[in-house]
Every structure is written in C-alpha cells, then in structure tokens.
Amino acid sequence: MKNVLCGLLIVLGLAVNAHNDKYQFYLDLNKISSDLIQVKLTTPTISSDKIIYNMPKIVPGTYKIYDFGQYAMDFEAFNKDGKPLSVNKLDKNRWEIENATTLAEISYWVEDTWDANVDELVFEPGGTNIEKGENVVLNNHGFFGYFDGMKYAKYEVNVTRPDDFYGSTGLSTIKTTGNIDQFTTDNYMDLVDSPIMYNVPDTTTFKIGNADILISVYSKNKSATALELSKDIKEILELQKDYLGGTLPVDKYAFIIYLYAGASGSGGSGALEHSYSSFYYLPEMSAEQLSGFVVRVAAHEFFHIVTPLNIHSKEIGDFDFISPKMSKHLWMYEGVTEYFAGHVQVYGGMKTPKEYLELIEEKLVGAAFFKDELAFTELSLQCLGEHEDQYSNVYLKGAIIGMCLDILLRDQSGGKIGIKDMMAMLSKEYGKYKSFEDVELFDKIAELSSPEIREFFTKYVEAGNELPLADLLNRVGVTFKKDVKVKEVGLGGVSLDLNPETNRLYIADMSNMNEFGKALGYKINDEFVAINGVEINMDSVQEQMNNFKKNTKNGDKVEIIVARTQKGKTKNKKLKAKAITIEKNKKYLIELNENITKEQLELRNAWLGQE
Numbered sequence: 001m002k003n004v005l006c007g008l009l010i011v012l013g014l015a016v017n018a019h020n021d022k023y024q025f026y027l028d029l030n031k032i033s034s035d036l037i038q039v040k041l042t043t044p045t046i047s048s049d050k051i052i053y054n055m056p057k058i059v060p061g062t063y064k065i066y067d068f069g070q071y072a073m074d075f076e077a078f079n080k081d082g083k084p085l086s087v088n089k090l091d092k093n094r095w096e097i098e099n100a101t102t103l104a105e106i107s108y109w110v111e112d113t114w115d116a117n118v119d120e121l122v123f124e125p126g127g128t129n130i131e132k133g134e135n136v137v138l139n140n141h142g143f144f145g146y147f148d149g150m151k152y153a154k155y156e157v158n159v160t161r162p163d164d165f166y167g168s169t170g171l172s173t174i175k176t177t178g179n180i181d182q183f184t185t186d187n188y189m190d191l192v193d194s195p196i197m198y199n200v201p202d203t204t205t206f207k208i209g210n211a212d213i214l215i216s217v218y219s220k221n222k223s224a225t226a227l228e229l230s231k232d233i234k235e236i237l238e239l240q241k242d243y244l245g246g247t248l249p250v251d252k253y254a255f256i257i258y259l260y261a262g263a264s265g266s267g268g269s270g271a272l273e274h275s276y277s278s279f280y281y282l283p284e285m286s287a288e289q290l291s292g293f294v295v296r297v298a299a300h301e302f303f304h305i306v307t308p309l310n311i312h313s314k315e316i317g318d319f320d321f322i323s324p325k326m327s328k329h330l331w332m333y334e335g336v337t338e339y340f341a342g343h344v345q346v347y348g349g350m351k352t353p354k355e356y357l358e359l360i361e362e363k364l365v366g367a368a369f370f371k372d373e374l375a376f377t378e379l380s381l382q383c384l385g386e387h388e389d390q391y392s393n394v395y396l397k398g399a400i401i402g403m404c405l406d407i408l409l410r411d412q413s414g415g416k417i418g419i420k421d422m423m424a425m426l427s428k429e430y431g432k433y434k435s436f437e438d439v440e441l442f443d444k445i446a447e448l449s450s451p452e453i454r455e456f457f458t459k460y461v462e463a464g465n466e467l468p469l470a471d472l473l474n475r476v477g478v479t480f481k482k483d484v485k486v487k488e489v490g491l492g493g494v495s496l497d498l499n500p501e502t503n504r505l506y507i508a509d510m511s512n513m514n515e516f517g518k519a520l521g522y523k524i525n526d527e528f529v530a531i532n533g534v535e536i537n538m539d540s541v542q543e544q545m546n547n548f549k550k551n552t553k554n555g556d557k558v559e560i561i562v563a564r565t566q567k568g569k570t571k572n573k574k575l576k577a578k579a580i581t582i583e584k585n586k587k588y589l590i591e592l593n594e595n596i597t598k599e600q601l602e603l604r605n606a607w608l609g610q611e
C-alpha cells in the first residue's frame, strides 16, 4: 500500500510539473521606482494558440467604469526559454498573446491610481496606492488580471515586503516565510474581493461573537490609532451582530482604514465593501472627530455581507469585468444596506425613535433632488449609462424603499417579520455561491411573504410612483406631512459660508436677516466661534446646529460669540438676544403620533425594536 501511494504521488508530482493550473504572481515592494511596481506572473498552462489577458474595466461595488488596464505598462510575455512572445494590445484593458501554448511568464509595470494623471480618478477605496517606504494599497484588480475563460483558476500572490511592513487583509489564507507573504485564493473574484494594505502596522484585533475582527489604520501624521477607532466599530458591530440574529456570518473580518492628509485626490471619501473586509479612505482627523462618520460608514459596509455579498443576482455572482451587465436590484444591494445601517442604530438603542425619524427626514430631503418618477429598477440597470447622475439616490430613496418594505412586512406578519428576517430567509435560499436570476427576485420575495409585497414592487420599485409614506407610516403610529409650516429658532436668517483659512463659518449675506438676527447685531463677515457656550466644531457643526434648534425655545437667552475684524484687528465679540421663533417651510415632517391604537403602538415597537 505504501509503495502504491508513493507511486501515485510521483505521478501526481510529474503531472503538476508538466501542467501548471494556477496563476503565480510576484511583487517586490522593496523595488518601487517612481511609484511603479513590476508585476511578474508565472502563468497557468494555456491550451489555445492565442490568449487574451484582461485587466478589469470595472469591479463590483463601484458602479463606475475605471479601466484598470490603463495603469499597466510595458507589458511583455515570454516562453519557457525566456524568449519574448508577440503581444497585441487590443484596448485599454486587454492584451492578446500569440503562441500562447508556449507562454510561461508575463511581466508589466503598474502605476498607482491614487495620484495618476487621468481625467477621472478612481474612487480611492477601489484604487491602488504606491508610496515607497510608506504605504502600498493592493486593491488586487489594479495589479492582477486573468486570461479569457480562466477566472476560476487558483491564484497565488507572493509579496516581498520591507521588513517592518505588515499586510492587512480579510484573507485567512496567508503563508509568511521571512519577508515574503503568500496569499492564495480559489479564483479571480475572491482575489478582487480581498484588498491588502501594506505599511508599518497599527492594528488591533478583537472578537465579536465567533468572528475575529482586525482594525488596521494608516495615518501619516498619526491623527487616530487603530485602538481608538476600534471602540466605535466594536460598539456598532455588537449591535449589528444582534441585529443579524446573534452571530456574524464570517470568521474573520478586516476594517482597513487609510486616513489621508490634506485633500482627497478624487474629491470623495468613503469606503468599499468586500466579503471579509472593507476598505476606508477617510480624512486625517482625531478619532473623536471621525467617530460618527466611521460608525455610519462602517455600519453600511459591514451590512454588505448580507447583500450583495450573500444575496445577489448572476450579474454580480459571475461578474463580467470587461462587459459588465447591471442588475436591477440596487434598491436592495445599496438601499436596504443603507436602511439597515440607520435602522440598526434605533433598533439597538444607539438612537432614540425621534432621532431616527429625523434621519428619515434627511434622507427624504436628499432624495427630493433626484428624479422621483424614475423607476428604481431602471435607474439600477442604467446606472453606468443614462442614469449615472441619479446613482446617489440609491442611498436616499433606496433606503426609504427599504423602510417601506420593513413596515409593510411587519404589518402583514403582526409585527413578527421585518426586512432583516426576509433578508435572512433570502440568504438561506441563495448565498455567496448561489445567485438568483434578476427577473425572479420580486416573485421570490412575494412567495416568502404575500401578494401585497409584489404589488408594492410593481408600483413603487418597477415604476416610479410616489411612495405611500403617509399610509405606511400611519400603520406604525407615525405622522407624515409634506410642506408644512413650523416655528423654529434659527441663526437669524443670515447666509453662511466657510472661511477655509480660519476653518470657521462666516456671515456672507445679510439681505434676508430677520428680527432675531437684527437683535443680535451681526455684522457682515462675522465668524462664528461659539453658540451658548459651546465652541463650534466644523466636523460636527450640523449636529450642533440641530441641537441648538431643538433645545432653544421662544424667549430663551441666546449668546453667540463671533470673531469680528475691524481695522485689521480680529477680536471675539459676545452677541446676546432673546430667541425669536420664525415660521419656516419644512419639506417633510415625520413625528411620533402619541394618539394611536394599541395595534399601532405594538407594530411601531416591533419595527423600531422598542420594549
């Protein structure tokens, strides 16, 4: 028996030598020259005369065409003897190699996207960074490609790194020998799904349920540490775990956070989701200042492990990196995810119901800037094309659609089943490796719930009818009003602008100043320093203003400190007046109704997770 086994091993060994069935990539982070890194690939065996090597035109989660092939240059292909093979560049992202059966190696140089000289910069969380000795962000689709028909072969990525660097990733399949890290994945999709950030590490780990959570932070000026940011993330993750039924559907998850100094290259900041990690590109600020933002973004990205990562259509499951086809279900992938990220906060007790309804108002105010009559399925299908400018509505109206469904589902199940339970049912039905057909999803959800849900999709998601918010919110004892007059304390009817030099708001226009403003005695260009003893902090100014409006009644004493410049000298000046409420038009007013039936109250409590 022993001999037979040995014999088999020898045969297998020979077979492996003759036929290589995996991609073996090599990168050396010690050999960076002018922001370029050389990529070397020992290719899997190719069985056709010609073969096309692809870099992605687009990657999942970004909903934008980026042409990652444009960052690869000096592309060369070689046979086993090191002789060059002829290569035709077909377009920005594809190279055709001749005599491919003899192909053994490919090499090319990659430039990072973050500071590239292109018309439209890649949104950083989906791009690549090469800063010698400082930081390298391997969003793997920016470095590595695949051959036609061979997306499902195994991948091995070997990274030689500076001795003091660490590679943070959600991948668990890592082997380290000396200063070489070897990452392996089962296919190209999983490689693209797993960004790796290299730098001198600042990491911390903890457990949520059974999952190992890694927080990794890069901040050039050390504005915030992994340990500091982990406090907020831990708190929201605990709530998310409970929200998802008590366990997290992953064993390991990494929050990879790059804090940028100065201005954002692309003008944006945010994050991109993956199955076992999410990558964040946020401004350098103290952990305290980043806190609310990190919680909101982390909650959203983490909830993506529900959808699209575990509930998705074929368009996403078998993603076409070159000719992408969009799914019509962005209302779910982004909308329901965003709804969860807000709803978990009230459901878990981090926000009061009243605060939560204000969040809904904000979403509606934002959504009003987009085309309400555009069917959401249509927006979704054409989000790379004619409806590109409507895309951001997925986070606004998309989240409101999620809320409507949640209420409808609760209403029909006597409060027992909400949309999070529906999503749990769907992820059992489908899953990471089982996609649904784009056309079948609405019927499937109706089958698991009721025909009224199907009707909702037909009217409000597949067509652009105005959402029945008054009716639905009334079922949970919440009043919904449009265009109402409310009396509110403001800042006196002056228009504000930001002075970038002092980082303060100043009075830019006084032409609509009201009695309260006059009583305070503002002067043009006054800069706001503090209101009622609370210093104004630009990172939370919106919240501070909301609190001021909420907590100030007609006749209350108000004290505002402004910095006023006169004759070249700037001095702080105290302005005092009694608050005067001014009638204002409010686009949406959503309030808890206390005069409701027992059924309404029970349904509301079920919806918002109240005792």
Ligand SMILES: [Zn+2]
Pocket (backbone or CB within 6 Å): 273, 300, 301, 304, 333, 334, 337
């Ligand atoms: Zn998202």
